[in-house]
Amino acid sequence: MDLKNDNKKITFNRDILSSTHINFLFGAGVNGNLFPQLNKFKRTEAVIKELGGNTEFGIESGIDDIDGESNRCKIKSVFIAEFKEFYKEASSKFENLSNLSLKNLMFLLKETYRLVHEAQNRNSSMKQINIYTLNYDDIVEQVLDRLGYFYNSISASNTTTKAALMNVIGYDYNMKKYIPSFMVNKLHGDIGKPIIPGREKYREMLNEEYFEIAFHMKEQLCRQNSILIVIGYSGNDKHINKILQDCLNTGLTMYWYKYSEDENLPSNLKNFNLEEQIIVVEQDDYNHPQDSTKVCYKDMMAAWEKKLDK
Structure with missing residues (x-):
């Protein structure tokens, strides 16, 4: 079973984007050729x-x-x-x-910030954008630094000191309102304390410093009105797939961006509704695929700029 949908191009709905908890899952592919x-x-x-x-x-x-x-x-x-x-x-x-991949990532985070900032949403928790990454690098953090956005980052190296910041949301005291805040969660650690690839990473994820981040991910994705945007993830990590399965069972909506035509959903996710709960976003042309990060931010931009249906 492949990920191909019969629908031509699936994009976001503006109503959903303005009234949901936005979460990302980044795999190695999100960095493109960077x-x-x-x-x-x-x-x-x-x-x-x-x-x-x-x-x-x-x-x-x-x-x-x-x-x-x-x-x-x-x-x-x-x-x-x-x-x-x-x-x-x-x-x-x-x-x-x-690097073009770096620019695309910057555009994606910038577009996400814009729509969360402009959304007329008074639910403060929806001002937090969770980024769950399987990558050790701090490219996402460097991009957020460059953009000047408020964020926190947690990994196995700093769980004991930063766990309390997982739910922190910035507040502008002059404007008297909450501001978009990014929470970067490194599921496999960072270069200071990485989980090396291989089957042992499932055992290492049970260690307290890693498990707390994974547990928080599940807690966040199980919240009502949550979406998860998956970019550059191979779908080969069983411990991550189990979290996704559990969250889908509680109502999570997932957008899965494909890069190559032969990509498949993890076997434990194939029984979910592929048109409503797992929305697979195809490439326009698999012979000339675009960076999935670019496809995503363009979809978000198109949805947000479209006038609301009367």
Whole structure:
């Protein structure tokens, strides 16, 4: 079963956007070509092979072949070093916004801020935009810094000190109103304390510093009138898919943005209504796909600028 809908192009409804809790789930694909996918971590792959892992089906599969804590620590050390090199290169592109994927992410966050700011919604909790990311980098935070938006970020490195900020919403005392506030939740940690790819990440997610963030995600997505916009997520993390399933069972509406035609929904989500509860957004042309982040912000812009139906 693929994700293709019969409808031509599915966009947001302005009424929904103005009266809902907006949440995002970002996978590696949200960074587009700004940051490399796992298959580009060649030094990490080489170490996995040296230790006896088979990377034919990807780095995660290769890591799963490795036994012994010392071997896993060796892989983790090389992975972090290689990640930092890629991150340094990506960060250099912030100065002049030379990367198109970076611009698209900025436009998406800017458009989200605009619609939450302009919505005539007096429910203060709907001024908070949750971003759940599986990425270790702080690209989202750097974009929010550049835009000058109010935000907090939490990961395994700072759970003990920042957990109390999870529900903080900014307030403008001059205007006497709440302002759009972003909460960045790093589900797999950050480069200071990452969950390395592979089956062990499911066990590590049960550790307190990671579990608290995942539990908060479920709590937020189970709220009435919540939507989740999924961008760049492969659908391969069982622990995340279980959270999504539970939240869909309580009424969550999900928008799943596709990049390639052969992308499939996780098996545990296929029984939900694909026209009402899981809305799959197709590419206009899969031979020439656009950055899913760009498709999303254009959909949001079109919905918000459309006049309300009389």
